[in-house]
Amino acid sequence: MSRPALATAFVALLRRDFLLAYRRRTELLQPLVFLLVVITLFPLGVGPSPQLLANIAPGVIWIAALLATVLSLDSLFRSDYEDGTLEQMALSGQPLALIALARIVVHWLVAGLPIVLLSPLLALWMNLPDAGVPVLVKSLVIGTPVLSLIGAIGAALTVSLKRGGQLLSLLVFPLYVPLLILATSAVSAAVAGLPYNGQLGLILAGMIAALTLAPFATAAALKLSLS
Amino acid sequence: MSHTPFILASYLITTAVLLWIALAPILSKRSLVRQLKGRQKHMDKRQ
Amino acid sequence: MNRFVLFFHKTGSPPWFYRFAGKLTPWLWAGFVVLSACGLYLGLFRSPPDYQQGESVRIMYLHVPAAWMSMMIFALMAVMGFIALVWRIRIMEVLTISSAPVGAAFTLIALITGSLWGRPTWGTYWVWDARLTSELVLLFLYIGVIALYNAYDEPRKAARAAALMAIVGAINLPIIHFSVLWWNTLHQGSSFSATGSSIHPSMLWPLLLMAGAFKFYYGANLLGRARLRLLKQDHRKRWVQELLAGESD
Numbered sequence: 001m002s003r004p005a006l007a008t009a010f011v012a013l014l015r016r017d018f019l020l021a022y023r024r025r026t027e028l029l030q031p032l033v034f035l036l037v038v039i040t041l042f043p044l045g046v047g048p049s050p051q052l053l054a055n056i057a058p059g060v061i062w063i064a065a066l067l068a069t070v071l072s073l074d075s076l077f078r079s080d081y082e083d084g085t086l087e088q089m090a091l092s093g094q095p096l097a098l099i100a101l102a103r104i105v106v107h108w109l110v111a112g113l114p115i116v117l118l119s120p121l122l123a124l125w126m127n128l129p130d131a132g133v134p135v136l137v138k139s140l141v142i143g144t145p146v147l148s149l150i151g152a153i154g155a156a157l158t159v160s161l162k163r164g165g166q167l168l169s170l171l172v173f174p175l176y177v178p179l180l181i182l183a184t185s186a187v188s189a190a191v192a193g194l195p196y197n198g199q200l201g202l203i204l205a206g207m208i209a210a211l212t213l214a215p216f217a218t219a220a221a222l223k224l225s226l227s
Numbered sequence: 228m229s230h231t232p233f234i235l236a237s238y239l240i241t242t243a244v245l246l247w248i249a250l251a252p253i254l255s256k257r258s259l260v261r262q263l264k265g266r267q268k269h270m271d272k273r274q
Numbered sequence: 275m276n277r278f279v280l281f282f283h284k285t286g287s288p289p290w291f292y293r294f295a296g297k298l299t300p301w302l303w304a305g306f307v308v309l310s311a312c313g314l315y316l317g318l319f320r321s322p323p324d325y326q327q328g329e330s331v332r333i334m335y336l337h338v339p340a341a342w343m344s345m346m347i348f349a350l351m352a353v354m355g356f357i358a359l360v361w362r363i364r365i366m367e368v369l370t371i372s373s374a375p376v377g378a379a380f381t382l383i384a385l386i387t388g389s390l391w392g393r394p395t396w397g398t399y400w401v402w403d404a405r406l407t408s409e410l411v412l413l414f415l416y417i418g419v420i421a422l423y424n425a426y427d428e429p430r431k432a433a434r435a436a437a438l439m440a441i442v443g444a445i446n447l448p449i450i451h452f453s454v455l456w457w458n459t460l461h462q463g464s465s466f467s468a469t470g471s472s473i474h475p476s477m478l479w480p481l482l483l484m485a486g487a488f489k490f491y492y493g494a495n496l497l498g499r500a501r502l503r504l505l506k507q508d509h510r511k512r513w514v515q516e517l518l519a520g521e522s523d
Contacts, residue, residue, distance in 0.1 A: 178453035
């Protein structure tokens, strides 16, 4: 496999996925609206006390991000699986991991990045103190790719199943626990004036590990689902 | 607070769970064997 | 070909495995009964109540071995799953998925006994301490593997998907454990240890005996479930027909 071929394949996949995403852009808004609605439910459910909201803000925002991501993951491979495109891609001779990576990159750009961009608004609604907001954004910038990467494994494992979506959440939520703990700790630490770079560093390390490993696990899962 | 009900409950629940996990495949196998033998007898009769 | 390699190849044949496991299983059950009888006797009647926790420490003889098993079985599932995926050995697929319910049961036992132990000693049925929280996440991982297996129609594909999930879960397990441990030190003042710094031999023996007993239980249960699964999957094949005709099981 010569290097130019790999790169051109990757770019071609990116182009295709962006085009498909653009055509489904209303569909892509749904998880984001969900994100906003869920955040809104919290003050309604626990009361608008500013101190309470501020205390739970890091966790609530991150959990809402998890939920919204899982919603958007379900359709990651589904339509390509159903119309046979995925099979063709698997037979194409290009490494399946590359195809998976391209899909994950686009997923992050259309589903994860918007969450990052919305986070200041969410911080405002949840009364997160100003000290926490930059760290919240940073944690989301490096954390949402992890959500996409690990989530892709779950999506690939469940793509051939009829009720795959619910099972997907069950599979990936335990795997998201360390990220949730580290990210919320970083934000809370920032609010309290304590150091938070350790947590962010660990998330970054996790992201790099996921970036190298998850595409291969996703490829194995896709091969399995296609078999 | 007496600790006995907690100790008792722990041992009882553990026993119950382990019993259930141990018995389930055994019972399942008996009914499967019965079912397969019945089907085999049926097939033999038809032949 | 030496005996070990020959044995390994033989286990790949379902009828051979079925017969071999059938012969081994009663011994494993016997081992379980003997070890747990000794362990329970020592634990309930021959060991002292704890200096701090009183009689409730006797729950430890169930809780700790169950927790150990819950983790050991998941690790084994991942290893067997890896072998199953890489070498496509069907017996390994069967053994992997047959381990999941037993592992989940031990996790459940660890959680419930931990909770019951917590009430008299710490005053509450549930506390988000590192160990209990990790065990809870482990239970969700088990449920996920089982649910994934059941969602697939085709057994071999299902087993491979479950194996992949077990491997991914096992890799994450240490990460999850350490993150929860660290999270716990942030959110709790004191950390609770099971028995203090060292275990007196009169407590150590029942603990180890119960741990051994549970291993025998796992072995016996695993082989039983594996045999059942083989029967179910191969019910049309000749070896099963002959088996049914020959003996009453």
